[in-house]
Amino acid sequence: MKIGIVCYPTFGGSGVVATELGLALAARGHEIHFITYKQPVRLELLSRHIHFHEVSVPNYPLFHYQPYELALSSKLVDMVKLHKIELLHVHYAIPHAYAGYMAKQMLAEEGIHIPMVTTLHGTDITLVGSHPHYKPAVTFSINKSDVVTSVSESLREDTLRLFNVDNGIAVVPNFIDVSKHENTFTDCQRDLMAEPHERIVTHVSNLRKVKRVTDVIEIFDRIQQKIPAKLLMVGEGPEKDTCEALCVEKGIDGKVVFLGNSSEVDKILCFSDLFLLPSEKESFGLAALEAMASSVPVISSNTGGLPEVNIHGQSGYLSDVGNVAEMAENAISILESDEELRKFKEQAREAAEKFDTEKIVPLYEAVYKKALQK
Numbered sequence: 001m002k003i004g005i006v007c008y009p010t011f012g013g014s015g016v017v018a019t020e021l022g023l024a025l026a027a028r029g030h031e032i033h034f035i036t037y038k039q040p041v042r043l044e045l046l047s048r049h050i051h052f053h054e055v056s057v058p059n060y061p062l063f064h065y066q067p068y069e070l071a072l073s074s075k076l077v078d079m080v081k082l083h084k085i086e087l088l089h090v091h092y093a094i095p096h097a098y099a100g101y102m103a104k105q106m107l108a109e110e111g112i113h114i115p116m117v118t119t120l121h122g123t124d125i126t127l128v129g130s131h132p133h134y135k136p137a138v139t140f141s142i143n144k145s146d147v148v149t150s151v152s153e154s155l156r157e158d159t160l161r162l163f164n165v166d167n168g169i170a171v172v173p174n175f176i177d178v179s180k181h182e183n184t185f186t187d188c189q190r191d192l193m194a195e196p197h198e199r200i201v202t203h204v205s206n207l208r209k210v211k212r213v214t215d216v217i218e219i220f221d222r223i224q225q226k227i228p229a230k231l232l233m234v235g236e237g238p239e240k241d242t243c244e245a246l247c248v249e250k251g252i253d254g255k256v257v258f259l260g261n262s263s264e265v266d267k268i269l270c271f272s273d274l275f276l277l278p279s280e281k282e283s284f285g286l287a288a289l290e291a292m293a294s295s296v297p298v299i300s301s302n303t304g305g306l307p308e309v310n311i312h313g314q315s316g317y318l319s320d321v322g323n324v325a326e327m328a329e330n331a332i333s334i335l336e337s338d339e340e341l342r343k344f345k346e347q348a349r350e351a352a353e354k355f356d357t358e359k360i361v362p363l364y365e366a367v368y369k370k371a372l373q374k
């Protein structure tokens, strides 16, 4: 099948899922066309089955805001016609589903029918999408999609609660290639980051308020009072300065390393002992799944889709948002005993296997079939 994938090309989870999906579909023989404003970060290899088409928005002085949706919908029309794309899969409702629907209508005028699948990722619904300035357009685009999917049951419920949706929503969870995260602990450069007797605690995100990154520091502060440990903070974002200042205030800045954005998260996870994700909202928590696939147990909040991914008492522990004392206690209970840590590492990996690429990508293929029949 020839599939056009529209996504954000950045480090965010929706872009990562869209890119990994495109790569997995290409490996299964489909022809994939990524259509976005920059080559997606995880799309290193272009091949016979993988193409990238850049959307550029010409700068014109009259425009106070650049009309990206317009440029995207025009590009979609051109690419569908040129490459005979059979289906559009748009990730993140804003503005992709809206632009996709415009393209669909323009193509219909020329007698070309192209089904559109929209995947909702979370913030497009729970944060930005439900803002009154966007809500009518988001509701419209959801209802006009041929098939809508959400990355968790929790996000499906949120969408039905927040929007006037008259379209069904299928849950297709995020996925991971577990074979790529085989954690052998042989080539990990652990000693670069910590002393042999120290535990390594890791957090990966875009360091936004919604991730409650100051809770990460609070939890780690409690952990390091009981157990020798280092904290690795991976990612860039608006809360970074606040976190750095908090580490200085607590006198733990020597134990916290801010690594910035990294395309080698798997290598960092390889030598991590525990992953912290105390988010305010999280439709799925792909970062937690990546950690689990690398045999790293997860201490997280119980918000949104996290309980569908991180299984309490198995792959880690869940607590109410903001309950840093309980999160720290649970973290210490895993880290203080080698035996307990080994058990949770194994269990985390087992829980991740449910979301293996091999199991989830066929669900998307079934969704495409359904959309093509409409």
Ligand code: GMT
Binding pocket: 012, 013, 014, 015, 017, 092, 121, 122, 123, 124, 151, 174, 205, 206, 210, 281, 282, 283, 284, 285, 286, 287
């Ligand atoms: O929250 C982020 O880090 C970025 C955001 C995005 O849109 O890329 O992530 C959302 O989509 C991910 C992939 O489906 C999910 O794993 C994240 O849980 C979700 N983030 C939120 O719901 C806050």
